[in-house]
Amino acid sequence: MPQSVTEPVLQIKNLRTHFFTDQGVVPAVDGVDLEVYPGQTLGVVGESGCGKSVTGMSAMRLVAPPGRIVDGEILLRGENLLKLSEVEMSHRRGKDLGMIFQEPMTSLDPLYPICDPLMEAVQAHRKEKMPKADAMAEAVRLLASVGIPDPERRARSYPHEMSGGMRQRIMIAVALSCRPAVLIADEPTTALDVTVQAQILSLLRDLQSETGTGILMITHNLGLVAENCHTVAVMYAGKVVEKASVQDIFKRPRHPYTQGLLRAVPRLDHPAKQPLPTIPGMVPNPLRLPVGCRFQTRCAFVTDRCRQEQPPLEAVGTGHLAACFVQPEYTASAPAHKGGA
Amino acid sequence: MEALIEITDLVKHFPGRSTLLGKTSPPVKAVDGLTFTVYKGETLGLVGESGSGKSTTGRLIIRLIEPTSGSCKYEGKELFGLSRAEMLPYRQKMQIVFQDPYGSLNPRMTVSNIIREGLEPRKLTEQEQETEITRLLEVVGLRTSHRNRYPHEFSGGQRQRIGIARALAVNPEFLIADEPVSALDVSIQAQVLNLLLELQQKLGLTILFIAHDLAVVRHMSDRIAVMYLGKIVELADSEAIYLDPLHPYTRTLLRAIPIPNPDIRPPDTSADPGAQSGRGEGCVFRNRCPHSTDKCSIEPPLLEVKPGHFSACHYAVELPDYHDERLTTG
Numbered sequence: 100m101p102q103s104v105t106e107p108v109l110q111i112k113n114l115r116t117h118f119f120t121d122q123g124v125v126p127a128v129d130g131v132d133l134e135v136y137p138g139q140t141l142g143v144v145g146e147s148g149c150g151k152s153v154t155g156m157s158a159m160r161l162v163a164p165p166g167r168i169v170d171g172e173i174l175l176r177g178e179n180l181l182k183l184s185e186v187e188m189s190h191r192r193g194k195d196l197g198m199i200f201q202e203p204m205t206s207l208d209p210l211y212p213i214c215d216p217l218m219e220a221v222q223a224h225r226k227e228k229m230p231k232a233d234a235m236a237e238a239v240r241l242l243a244s245v246g247i248p249d250p251e252r253r254a255r256s257y258p259h260e261m262s263g264g265m266r267q268r269i270m271i272a273v274a275l276s277c278r279p280a281v282l283i284a285d286e287p288t289t290a291l292d293v294t295v296q297a298q299i300l301s302l303l304r305d306l307q308s309e310t311g312t313g314i315l316m317i318t319h320n321l322g323l324v325a326e327n328c329h330t331v332a333v334m335y336a337g338k339v340v341e342k343a344s345v346q347d348i349f350k351r352p353r354h355p356y357t358q359g360l361l362r363a364v365p366r367l368d369h370p371a372k373q374p375l376p377t378i379p380g381m382v383p384n385p386l387r388l389p390v391g392c393r394f395q396t397r398c399a400f401v402t403d404r405c406r407q408e409q410p411p412l413e414a415v416g417t418g419h420l421a422a423c424f425v426q427p428e429y430t431a432s433a434p435a436h437k438g439g440a
Numbered sequence: 441m442e443a444l445i446e447i448t449d450l451v452k453h454f455p456g457r458s459t460l461l462g463k464t465s466p467p468v469k470a471v472d473g474l475t476f477t478v479y480k481g482e483t484l485g486l487v488g489e490s491g492s493g494k495s496t497t498g499r500l501i502i503r504l505i506e507p508t509s510g511s512c513k514y515e516g517k518e519l520f521g522l523s524r525a526e527m528l529p530y531r532q533k534m535q536i537v538f539q540d541p542y543g544s545l546n547p548r549m550t551v552s553n554i555i556r557e558g559l560e561p562r563k564l565t566e567q568e569q570e571t572e573i574t575r576l577l578e579v580v581g582l583r584t585s586h587r588n589r590y591p592h593e594f595s596g597g598q599r600q601r602i603g604i605a606r607a608l609a610v611n612p613e614f615l616i617a618d619e620p621v622s623a624l625d626v627s628i629q630a631q632v633l634n635l636l637l638e639l640q641q642k643l644g645l646t647i648l649f650i651a652h653d654l655a656v657v658r659h660m661s662d663r664i665a666v667m668y669l670g671k672i673v674e675l676a677d678s679e680a681i682y683l684d685p686l687h688p689y690t691r692t693l694l695r696a697i698p699i700p701n702p703d704i705r706p707p708d709t710s711a712d713p714g715a716q717s718g719r720g721e722g723c724v725f726r727n728r729c730p731h732s733t734d735k736c737s738i739e740p741p742l743l744e745v746k747p748g749h750f751s752a753c754h755y756a757v758e759l760p761d762y763h764d765e766r767l768t769t770g
Contacts, residue, residue: 146625147596292489293652297696301706319626322698326706345702363630364700365659367682372483372660374634378627381595 107134108313109158109196109281114171116150116157119164125385127153127166129337132412134330135281135313142328142345143317144360148382149334151317155283158315159198160188176280194224197274197312199267201286206270207258213269214238214254220276241272246302264295271303278310285317300327321364325349330418333357336383336393339412343419352429353421355398362433376433392423399434400425443515444614444646445478445501450510452496470496472670474510475742478614483640483647485661485678487654487693492667494650498616501648502534503527514614532561535607537600539619544603545591551577551602552587558609576605579642580635597628604635608643618650633660654697658682663748666690669724672742676749685762686751689725694764723753731755 116128128150135141143151156162158173160180173180175195180188192198200206207216217238222229229237235254242250245268258266267287274282284303288296304327307314316328324331324345331348333341333356341354352358359378380397389395392405404424412422427434451473456465471493478484486494499505501512503519512519514530522530538544545554552573559569577584580601591599600620607615617636621629637660640647649660657664658678665675666689674687685691695707722737723729729736735754742752753759 146627293654294489294692294696297698297706304706320698321626321700325700325702325704326698349700349702360626361700363627365630365633365655366700367655367658367694367697368699369659371658371678372637372662374637375630375659377630377634379631381597381628 106136108137108176109133109135109315110172110174111154111158112172112174114154114157114173115169116153116162116166117169118166120386123386126337126388127385128157131171131334131337131339133315133332133339133342135315136329137280137313138307138311139329140307140314140316140327142324142331143315143334144319144321144324144331145334146319146382148336148385150337151334152285154334155198155285155315155317158281158283159192159196161198190224193220193274193279194277195280196283197277197279197281198283198285199270199274199287201289207266209258212255212257213242213261216273217241217254217269217276220273224277237276241276242269244306245269245272246298247272262295263291264299267291267295267299268302271299271306275306275310275312279312281313281315283315283317286319287316288323289318289320296323303327321349321360333360336385336388338393338422339420340394340423341421342412343416343421347416347419350429351416351419353415353419353426354394354423355400355425355427355434356394357421358427358429359397359433361429362431400427441479441482443477443513444480445648446511446513446516447477447497447501448475448511448513450474450497450500450512451508452493452500452505453508469670471500471507474672476665476672476675478646478648480646481640481644482662483649483660485657485664486648486650486667487652487657487664488667489652489693491669493670494652494667495618497667498536498618498648498650502531502536502616504536528561532610533612534614534616535610535612536616536618537603537607537620539622542591542596542599542623545599545606547591550588550590551582551594554591554602555606555609558606561610572609576608579608579639580605581631595628596624597631600624600632601635604632604639608639612645614646614648616648616650619652620649621656622651622653629656636660654682654693666693671724671752672750673725673752674750675742676746676751680746680749682764683762684749686745686749686756686759687725687753688729688731688759691759691762692728725753731759 111131111133114128114131118125118127131154133141143154145151157168162168168181214235218234221237222234239250239254242254247253247268288299318324328345331343331345332339335356341357352361362376363378365375378397383389383393391407392410395401395405410422410424412420415421415426450471452471453467453469456467458464474497486497488494500507507520519530555573555576556569559572564572573587574584577587582598582601621632624632639645649657651657661678664678664681665672668689674690681690682694685694722739726732726736740752740754742750745751745756
C-alpha cells in the first residue's frame with residue numbers, strides 16, 4: 100500500500116498546451132494543476148474537448164503538432180520532464196511513466212505475437228542484455244499477473260486472436276512491466292463491454308495496491324470515478340473547474356458544472372421515465388472563448404462578474420478547490436436557468 | 441394492452457466464412473429464436489453486450505436485413521415476405537434512429553433537404569413542406585434558421601436531433617432507437633433522452649430502445665428484454681429487471697454497472713468468468729454461469745415465471761434472492 104501520501108509522485112503545474120491551427124490558437128489545456136499521489140488514483144473527468152486527454156498526452160510529452168506545450172512544469176518525483184532531452188524522456192516513458200489507451204485493438208502490432216511487446220518492454224530499460232529465454236519467462240509471468248489463462252500458450256498468440264478485454268489486459272501488462280511510478284490510463288475501458296470493464300478495473304485496483312503506482316485516470320464515466328478514484332479533477336474548456344476528494348465531488352460539489360454533470364446521468368437508483376436535469380446549451384467554441392468564466396453561457400447562477408472575470412481555482416473547503424464566484428450548494432434538482440444559452 | 445409488433449421465432453444466421461482450405465466456419469447465430477411483443481405506446485428496452493444480437497434484431501424488424509426464418513407481424517399483418525411495394529406503407533409507420541450521428545446523415549445535403557426526403561411519401565405541396573420542416577425542427581429543438589446548414593456544421597447532439605427530425609417526418613407510429621446516445625457526452629445525452637421521452641408523450645410513439653447501457657435503458661423503458669448471444673434470457677417490467685432479476689446473466693450485468701456514489705464499494709466481480717466464450721449445447725450462459733448444472737445442457741425456454749416476468753433459466757425461481765445493497769444506500 101502507499102508509503103507516505105504527502106508528496107505527489109507526479110505534479111503538473113500551470114500546464115498550457117495549445118494547438119496552433121489555421122483558424123487560430125486553441126488553448127486545449129490552459130493553466131492546469133494536478134497532483135498524483137503514490138498508490139492513489141486521480142480521476143480527470145469532463146466531456147469531449149475539455150482537454151483531459153491532451154493533459155495525459157502532455158504528461159507523456161506525446162503531444163503532436165500543431166499542438167505544443169507552451170508553458171508549465173511536469174514534475175516526476177520533483178524532476179521537470181519538460182527540461183529533459185528527447186532521448187532522456189524516452190527512457191522515462193515505460194520505465195517511470197506508463198500509459199494505456201482506449202483502443203486495445205489498435206495499440207498492439209498485428210504482425211507480432213503478443214509476447215513481443217512484452218519482451219521488448221522487460222528488456223528495454225536494462226543496462227545488460229537479458230537472455231531471450233529469461234525475457235520470455237518474464238513475459239509469461241506478466242501475462243499470468245493480469246489474469247490471462249494459459250499464459251505459456253497465449254504468449255505466442257497474435258492480437259487478432261484475442262478479445263478486446265484480453266488485449267487491454269496485455270496493454271496493462273506492458274504498461275506495468277517496469278513497475279512505473281505513474282500510470283496514465285486514458286479511457287481504459289470505454290471500448291469494452293460492461294462486465295469486462297468491471298474485471299479490468301478490479302485488476303487495475305489489485306495491481307495498484309501491490310505496486311503502489313499512482314494512476315491518472317482519464318474518463319467521462321462518473322460511475323467509474325466513484326468506484327476507482329481517490330481524488331477528482333473536473334475539467335471544462337481547458338481548465339480545471341473543481342478539484343477535491345471523491346467524497347466531496349459527489350456529495351458537496353460546489354461548481355455548477357460538476358453539479359450539472361452529476362444530475363444528468365441516468366441512475367439505477369433514480370425514478371425512470373422522468374426528464375433528466377440537463378445542462379442547457381453546449382461547450383463554447385475553443386477559438387472564441389468568452390471573456391470571464393467559460394461556463395457562463397450554460398450556468399444558472401451567472402452574475403455580471405462571471406462575464407467579466409475568470410474565477411480562480413480557490414479553496415472552498417479542506418483539500419477542495421472550485422473555480423466559481425458563486426459556489427452554490429448542491430441540490431438534487433436542477434436550478435432554474437437564467438444564463439443566455 | 442394492444443400489440444403493435446409481434447415477433448415469433450425470429451432467426452438470423454450469417455453464413456460462415458470459407459477458409460483457405462475450402463472449409464467453412466459455422467454460421468454466426470446473430471439472432472437465434474426470439475419471440476416477443478411490443479405493445480402500443482410502450483418503450484421496450486433491448487439491452488445486451490456486443491454480439492448479443494440487439495442491433496440485428498432492430499434491423500430485421502424494419503427489414504434492413506432479411507431474416508433466416510421467423511415471423512414479424514405489424515398490427516397482425518405479416519411483414520416478412522412482403523414485396524418492396526407492399527412494404528412501403530409500413531416503412532412509413534416504422535422509423536429508425538442510429539447511433540452514429542456522423543455517418544447516418546448525407547454530408548452533401550442541407551438539413552431541410554434531409555428532412556424533405558422523409559416528407560416525400562406524404563405528397564405535400566412545396567409550401568406545406570416548408571411549414572412541416574419548420575415544425576419538425578422546432579419539435580426536436582433545433583433553430584429553424586439553421587435549416588440551410590450542412591450536417592458538419594452541427595455538434596453530435598444536434599446531429600442526433602436532425603436524425604430524429606428525419607425519422608419523424610413520415611409521422612411514424614413506431615420508432616427504433618439503436619444506441620441513440622452512446623456517442624454523446626453526458627450533458628448532451630440527457631438532452632436527447634429527454635427529447636425522446638417528450639416526443640413519446642406528445643405523439644404516442646411506440647419505441648424499441650436498443651442500448652448496451654442498462655442504466656440508460658432502465659431510465660427510458662417500461663419493459664426490458666435482456667439479450668445474450670442471440671437469445672432473450674430475461675424479459676420483464678424495468679423495475680423488476682433491476683430489483684428482482686431472475687436470470688444469472690442479468691445479475692452479472694447489473695453488478696458490473698458502476699454506480700456514481702463513492703460510498704459504494706465496487707462489487708467483487710472476480711468470480712464472474714471472463715469473455716463470452718463459444719457456446720456449446722444447452723443454455724447460452726452455461727459457460728459463465730455460477731449456478732450451472734448438468735441440467736443446463738438442455739436449453740431452457742423463455743418461460744413466464746412470475747406474472748409478466750419471463751426468464752430462460754431452469755433455476756429462475758430457485759435462485760437466491762437478489763439484493764443489490766448499492767441501490768438502497770445513500
